[in-house]
Amino acid sequence: MALTNEITYTLEDDSGDSATTGVNVPTAFSLAQFTEFARAMAGFIDDIVSGLVARAELTVNIDLSALTGNTVGAGSDVQEINSYQFTTAAGRPVSVNVPGTDETDVSAGSDELNQLDTQQAAFVNAMVNGIAVTGGTIQPSDIDSEDITAIVYARESARASGKRR
Amino acid sequence: MEQAATIIQQTLAANGGVMSWDTMINAIPQELRRYVWEALNHLRAQNIAAAQNRYDPELGGVFEIVTLGQ
Numbered sequence: 001m002a003l004t005n006e007i008t009y010t011l012e013d014d015s016g017d018s019a020t021t022g023v024n025v026p027t028a029f030s031l032a033q034f035t036e037f038a039r040a041m042a043g044f045i046d047d048i049v050s051g052l053v054a055r056a057e058l059t060v061n062i063d064l065s066a067l068t069g070n071t072v073g074a075g076s077d078v079q080e081i082n083s084y085q086f087t088t089a090a091g092r093p094v095s096v097n098v099p100g101t102d103e104t105d106v107s108a109g110s111d112e113l114n115q116l117d118t119q120q121a122a123f124v125n126a127m128v129n130g131i132a133v134t135g136g137t138i139q140p141s142d143i144d145s146e147d148i149t150a151i152v153y154a155r156e157s158a159r160a161s162g163k164r165r
Numbered sequence: 166m167e168q169a170a171t172i173i174q175q176t177l178a179a180n181g182g183v184m185s186w187d188t189m190i191n192a193i194p195q196e197l198r199r200y201v202w203e204a205l206n207h208l209r210a211q212n213i214a215a216a217q218n219r220y221d222p223e224l225g226g227v228f229e230i231v232t233l234g235q
Contacts, residue, residue, distance in 0.1 A: 118190075126226075126228075129218065132218065132219035133220045
């Protein structure tokens, strides 16, 4: 199956509620071209709705077929969440919830994720110090592009299943 | 924290400047392991050593402890 990117539009109504709709598009275009498409399509959508087209986001689909060890574990459950809270230098909290806790990473007698475990440590360090890629390091940030600088806590929580951000 | 940082430096030197997280943890006595992150942050700030995540075309994501400033 061919990969697609998605342009997601958020629409707001008169009562302040919002909902989203998405348009799948081919991947073989530049960011500038996607921006032109998204702006044009936003106008066409605006013409067929009574609410406000509040936001357009491009979701780039990444080919993960080369990822090794990426299998469904027996008893895995996306209602069990790895809940991480990070902070920026300015003290702004950044929450990251990853569904599907590996129970072997939870410290005995608590809901704390063991940050000395190598897999947990790798994730935490990637969030706090970034990942070195060709030509630079990509550093996770908050929504204002302020770098994450530290972890506040890592613990397991349980929630109803659904899409996580 | 200083003890943990010293052990990390020594173990890193003994492993040629690169080691796995588990190698580092196993070298640190149990009672000092709670200082690991603090020690790593200290060593990073001093540009001596750091935990590093990187992309490798063959291996994907790699996580290791490396010597800095070389």
